[in-house]
Amino acid sequence: MQRILILFAHPRFEHSRTNTRLVQQIRGKTGVTFHDLYERYPDFNIDVPYEKRLLEEHDVIIWQHPFYWYSCPPLMKQWIDLVLEFGWAYGSQGNALKNKRCLSVITAGGTLEAYCAEGDNNYSIKEFLRPFEQTARLCGMEYLPPFAVLGTHKVSIQELDDFASQYERLLDFLQEEPTGKKVNNYKFLKNLQKRNSN
Amino acid sequence: MTGSILFQAIIFLAGAVICVPLAKRLGLSSVLGYLLAGILIGPYILGFVGEEGEDILHFAEFGVVMMLFLIGLEIEPKDFWKMRKTIIGMGGMQVLLTMIVSYLLFTSIGFNWKVSLVLSMTVALSSTAISLQTLKEKGLMDTTYGASSFSILLFQDIIVIPMLAVIPLLSAVQVASEADDHSNAVQGALLDNLPFGQQAAAIMLSVALVILAGRYVFVPMLRLVSKTRLRELLTASALLIVLAIAFLMELVGLSPALGAFLGGVVLANSEFKHELESDLDPFKGLLLGLFFMAVGASINFVVIGEKPLMITSLVLGVILLKAVVLYGVGAFFRLKTDQRLLLTVGLAQIGEFAFVLLSFAFQLKILSDTQLDIMLVVTALTMALAPIIGILNERLVLPRIGTKQSEKRPIDHIAKTHKVILVGFGHFGSTVGRFLRASGIEATILDNDSSRVDLLRKMGFEVYYGDATRSDLLESAGIQEARVLICAIDNPDIAIPLAGMIRKKYPHVKLMMRSKNRYDAYELLNMGIQDVYRESLETSVKLAGDVLAHLGFRKYTIHRQAQNFIKYDEEALRRLAESLKNKEEYIFRVREEIELQEQLLEEDLKRGLIEDDKQWDSELLRLAYLSNES
Structure with a gap:
C-alpha cells in the first residue's frame, strides 16, 4: 500500500466550511498521514529535518490548501522554500523525492467556468498550478492532475459531501499504486483535466 | 539516661518528625505541630523533658536570631529605609497603646505599679518567631498584612533594648554581673560601669561596626572561603558571621536578633546572598523548631491546675487586649478589613522576649516566684493559642468579612466548557489572564491579595480569595471540572509544592507552570511536569535579538535564529534536567549554579556558532553551477 502524506496549509482552518468537511472525511485514515502545517508551525519556524524525514517515509505527497491569489498560503510556500533543499530534493545529488507522486488538492471560490480563457480568471487551474507542477518535476516527482473543489461559495452541503467522498475515493485509489495509465483515466482527475484544458 | 545528649536529641527530633507532618496533614501550620510535640514530650505528659527545657529555650532563641538575619538578607538597604515610617509609626503606636491599656488592666487587678509596668512591657511584644514563620509558610510576606506585621515586629525588636535598660531602674536590687548568664544577657559587663553617654556611643559604634564589617570584612572573607570550594567551610563562615554579630550585640546590650537583621540587610546586596540563605536555612529551621518545642515543654500544667480561672482569664484578656489594639492600629493605618483582621490575630500572642524580660525582672526581684510562673505559662499559652485563633479566623471569619472568598456570579457558556484556573494575578498572571480574556476565555482566578481580588471582581472576573495550597479552596474554584490550571505564583517555595500537590490529587488537570529560572524549571521537569514556562527566556532572547x-544584522535572520535558539535552549534544559535527575538533592546555589552554568556553556560550544540558515541562500547553488561550468 502506498503511504500518503497530506501537507495541509490553511491559516483559518476553523472558518473554512469546505476544508473542514474534506479533512473530516480523510483524517485518521489508515496509511494516510495528515500534517496540519499551520497548527504545527504557527511561528513559521519549520522543523526541516523532521519534514524531510516525513517525506522520506511516504510515497505520495499531497499539497492541500485553499487557492489564495492563484497560489498557496504563505506557510506552504515557506515549506517549499525551506524543506526542498538543494542537494537533497533537487540538484545532481538531490534524489530524496525521486519517483514519488505528488498532487495538489485545492479549494477555490471561483467556479470551473471562471477558470478558463473566457472566464474572469483567464487561465485554467492547471495553468495556474504550473509552479507547483515544475517544483514537483524538478524534484523528480510525478505530478498528477489536481483535485479541485471549485465554487466553494455556492457549494451545497450535499455537493460538499460528494466532494468529500470523492476525495476519500481518490486516496483509496492512490493507495493501490495505480499505473500511469490508470491515473490518467481516473474519472475525477480526468474530468477536471479535460475540462480545464478546454 | 534521660540526661544523655543523644537521648535528648532523639526525643526532640522524634517529637518533631511525628507531630509536624501530622499538623501539616491536618492543614495546620508547622508552629502548632512543634508546640504540640513540645507539650507531649514535656514534663506533664510523657515527661521526657524536665527542667532543662528552660536551657533549651534559651539556646533555641538563637533560631530567632538566624531568622532575622535571613529576613535581613531579603531586604535591600534602600527598601529598609523606605520602611522606616511604617516601622516607627505602626510599631510605636502598637507598643505604646498596648502598654498603656495593659498597664491600666494590671494595676486595676491589683498588681503594684512596678510589676504592672514590667508586665505591660512584656505583653506589648509579639512573637517574631511565630508570626514570621507563619507568614513565610503562607507566602504572605509581600502583602500589606505581611509588611505591617514585619514593621511592628521590627520596632518591638528595637524597643526591647530601652525596656531592658529601664527594668533595673525599677528594682532596689543591683544586678550582680554573674546573674547575667543567659543568652540574651542584658547590659553586659563591658558597658555596665560606663556612663550613659559612653554606652550610647558604644552602641552606635557597634552598629556602625556591623555595617562596615558587612561590607569590608564579611564579603572579602566569604570570597576567600568560596575559593576553597569546600561547601562546609562556607556554612561555617555563615554561622561565624551570625554568631559574631550576635556576640557583639550582646556585649553592648543590643538585641542580637536586631543586630543579625542589620547584618543581613548589609549583606543583601552581596553575591553571597543565596549561599548564606541556603546554608543557614536548615539551622534556622531546626533551631526555631526546637524553640517552639521548648515553649510547648515549658507550659507548666501544675500552675494551670492550681489557678485555672486566673490563667484562662489572663490568657484570653491578653489576647483580646492585644487584638483590640492591633485592630485599632490597623484601622488607623487604613488597612483593609481582612488584612487588618489577619494582623490582629497574627500578632496577638506574647513573644519570646517575654521570657527574657520576665526572668530578668525576676532576678531583680521585681516579680515574685508565682508571678513569674503565671506569666510564663500565660506567655506560652498565648503562643500556643495564636495559631489556632489564626486558623479560626481564616476559616470562619475571613470568608464572611470584607473580601469574600468567593462570589456567585453567572458563568457564561465559554467559561463553563473551557474551565481554566489561574493561580496568582500579579505581573505575570495578569498578562496571562488578560490575554485569555481577550480571546474569550474567562479563567477562574485565585489570589491572596484582597485589594486585587476586589478590583478583579469589579471587573467581572470570577475570583476566589485565599491560599491556593488549600485543597478546599481549589475544590470550590472547580478544580474537579477544570481542564487547565495555570500557576503564575512568583514564589517557587509555594509554587513547587502546589504543583506537587495538584499532580498527586488532581492528575486530570493540565498543569502549566511559571518558573522563575532554569533551576526551578529543572525541579518541575523532574517532577514530571512538562509545561514549564521560564519567565526570562523569551524576553532575554528578544533583547539579544x-x-x-x-x-546591523537583518531582522528576519535574527528572528529565525532566535526561534531556533529558544528551541535549542528548551531541549538543552530538558537534557540537563535529565542529567540532574539522579543526583541526590537539589541545592542549586552558588557552586552548583556555576557548575550548571558551565555545563550549559559547554552545550553551547558543542552546538557551535549558530548554524547558518542554508535557506534562501544561493551560495551552494552558485558553487554547483560554477563547478558544472568548468
Missing part, C-alpha cells in the same frame, strides 16, 4: 538588529 534587538542588540543584533542594532548592530
Whole structure:
C-alpha cells in the first residue's frame, strides 16, 4: 500500500466550511498521514529535518490548501522554500523525492467556468498550478492532475459531501499504486483535466 | 539516661518528625505541630523533658536570631529605609497603646505599679518567631498584612533594648554581673560601669561596626572561603558571621536578633546572598523548631491546675487586649478589613522576649516566684493559642468579612466548557489572564491579595480569595471540572509544592507552570511536569535579538535564529534536567549554579556558532553551477 502524506496549509482552518468537511472525511485514515502545517508551525519556524524525514517515509505527497491569489498560503510556500533543499530534493545529488507522486488538492471560490480563457480568471487551474507542477518535476516527482473543489461559495452541503467522498475515493485509489495509465483515466482527475484544458 | 545528649536529641527530633507532618496533614501550620510535640514530650505528659527545657529555650532563641538575619538578607538597604515610617509609626503606636491599656488592666487587678509596668512591657511584644514563620509558610510576606506585621515586629525588636535598660531602674536590687548568664544577657559587663553617654556611643559604634564589617570584612572573607570550594567551610563562615554579630550585640546590650537583621540587610546586596540563605536555612529551621518545642515543654500544667480561672482569664484578656489594639492600629493605618483582621490575630500572642524580660525582672526581684510562673505559662499559652485563633479566623471569619472568598456570579457558556484556573494575578498572571480574556476565555482566578481580588471582581472576573495550597479552596474554584490550571505564583517555595500537590490529587488537570529560572524549571521537569514556562527566556532572547538588529544584522535572520535558539535552549534544559535527575538533592546555589552554568556553556560550544540558515541562500547553488561550468 502506498503511504500518503497530506501537507495541509490553511491559516483559518476553523472558518473554512469546505476544508473542514474534506479533512473530516480523510483524517485518521489508515496509511494516510495528515500534517496540519499551520497548527504545527504557527511561528513559521519549520522543523526541516523532521519534514524531510516525513517525506522520506511516504510515497505520495499531497499539497492541500485553499487557492489564495492563484497560489498557496504563505506557510506552504515557506515549506517549499525551506524543506526542498538543494542537494537533497533537487540538484545532481538531490534524489530524496525521486519517483514519488505528488498532487495538489485545492479549494477555490471561483467556479470551473471562471477558470478558463473566457472566464474572469483567464487561465485554467492547471495553468495556474504550473509552479507547483515544475517544483514537483524538478524534484523528480510525478505530478498528477489536481483535485479541485471549485465554487466553494455556492457549494451545497450535499455537493460538499460528494466532494468529500470523492476525495476519500481518490486516496483509496492512490493507495493501490495505480499505473500511469490508470491515473490518467481516473474519472475525477480526468474530468477536471479535460475540462480545464478546454 | 534521660540526661544523655543523644537521648535528648532523639526525643526532640522524634517529637518533631511525628507531630509536624501530622499538623501539616491536618492543614495546620508547622508552629502548632512543634508546640504540640513540645507539650507531649514535656514534663506533664510523657515527661521526657524536665527542667532543662528552660536551657533549651534559651539556646533555641538563637533560631530567632538566624531568622532575622535571613529576613535581613531579603531586604535591600534602600527598601529598609523606605520602611522606616511604617516601622516607627505602626510599631510605636502598637507598643505604646498596648502598654498603656495593659498597664491600666494590671494595676486595676491589683498588681503594684512596678510589676504592672514590667508586665505591660512584656505583653506589648509579639512573637517574631511565630508570626514570621507563619507568614513565610503562607507566602504572605509581600502583602500589606505581611509588611505591617514585619514593621511592628521590627520596632518591638528595637524597643526591647530601652525596656531592658529601664527594668533595673525599677528594682532596689543591683544586678550582680554573674546573674547575667543567659543568652540574651542584658547590659553586659563591658558597658555596665560606663556612663550613659559612653554606652550610647558604644552602641552606635557597634552598629556602625556591623555595617562596615558587612561590607569590608564579611564579603572579602566569604570570597576567600568560596575559593576553597569546600561547601562546609562556607556554612561555617555563615554561622561565624551570625554568631559574631550576635556576640557583639550582646556585649553592648543590643538585641542580637536586631543586630543579625542589620547584618543581613548589609549583606543583601552581596553575591553571597543565596549561599548564606541556603546554608543557614536548615539551622534556622531546626533551631526555631526546637524553640517552639521548648515553649510547648515549658507550659507548666501544675500552675494551670492550681489557678485555672486566673490563667484562662489572663490568657484570653491578653489576647483580646492585644487584638483590640492591633485592630485599632490597623484601622488607623487604613488597612483593609481582612488584612487588618489577619494582623490582629497574627500578632496577638506574647513573644519570646517575654521570657527574657520576665526572668530578668525576676532576678531583680521585681516579680515574685508565682508571678513569674503565671506569666510564663500565660506567655506560652498565648503562643500556643495564636495559631489556632489564626486558623479560626481564616476559616470562619475571613470568608464572611470584607473580601469574600468567593462570589456567585453567572458563568457564561465559554467559561463553563473551557474551565481554566489561574493561580496568582500579579505581573505575570495578569498578562496571562488578560490575554485569555481577550480571546474569550474567562479563567477562574485565585489570589491572596484582597485589594486585587476586589478590583478583579469589579471587573467581572470570577475570583476566589485565599491560599491556593488549600485543597478546599481549589475544590470550590472547580478544580474537579477544570481542564487547565495555570500557576503564575512568583514564589517557587509555594509554587513547587502546589504543583506537587495538584499532580498527586488532581492528575486530570493540565498543569502549566511559571518558573522563575532554569533551576526551578529543572525541579518541575523532574517532577514530571512538562509545561514549564521560564519567565526570562523569551524576553532575554528578544533583547539579544534587538542588540543584533542594532548592530546591523537583518531582522528576519535574527528572528529565525532566535526561534531556533529558544528551541535549542528548551531541549538543552530538558537534557540537563535529565542529567540532574539522579543526583541526590537539589541545592542549586552558588557552586552548583556555576557548575550548571558551565555545563550549559559547554552545550553551547558543542552546538557551535549558530548554524547558518542554508535557506534562501544561493551560495551552494552558485558553487554547483560554477563547478558544472568548468
